[in-house]
Amino acid sequence: MNVTKLFAVVAALLPLAGIARADEQKDKKEMKDTKAQMVVLSVTEKGFEPANVTVKKGEPVMLMVTRKTKSTCAKEIVIASEKIHEPLPLDKEVSITFTPKAAGDVKYGCGMDMITGTIHVE
Ligand SMILES: [Cu+2]
Incomplete structure (x- = not known):
């Protein structure tokens, strides 16, 4: 050939x-x-880990969230200020993107806002 x-x-x-x-x-x-800021989060018995992360404003953020435990009520993640509400299937990485427009804290949590975390935007 x-x-x-x-x-x-x-x-x-x-x-x-x-x-x-x-x-x-x-x-x-x-x-x-587009210079995304990747943030890897896990849901464990302790909650969201790490519970506090820092990102820059004006640049897209990509959250890669994996729920690693059945013993949690955080079977979804809610970022109210970004109108994000995503189910978190067990052991499956879910990617969520948004672009923080202003400096400050973006709070997120489970559906009942009992287990929470904070994304510091600077
Ligand atoms: Cu909850």
């Missing part, structure tokens, strides 16, 4: 293999391209 033909076959197959992953990673890549 000549080299040109082999290259053509490989080039034709590569995108097919990449489609599923590309879709999955598209969001993360877009966020990276």
Whole structure:
């Protein structure tokens, strides 16, 4: 087989293999391209961890939240000021994005606001 033909076959197959992953990673890549601030949060028996994080205003924030325990009422995350209300399925990473517009504290919590955390925006 000549080299040109082999290259053509490989080039034709590569995108097919990449489609599923590309879709999955598209969001993360877009966020990276726009200088997203990635914040990794877990829900454990102790609550949201870390409960306090700091981000910069005016730049997109991507929260990657994974609930790691059944023993919690935080089966969802509510960020009232950003009108965000996301279910947190067990052991599944959920990504939430928003752009904090002003400096200050963005509070979030479980659906009943019993287990809480704070995103400091500066
Ligand atoms: Cu709760």
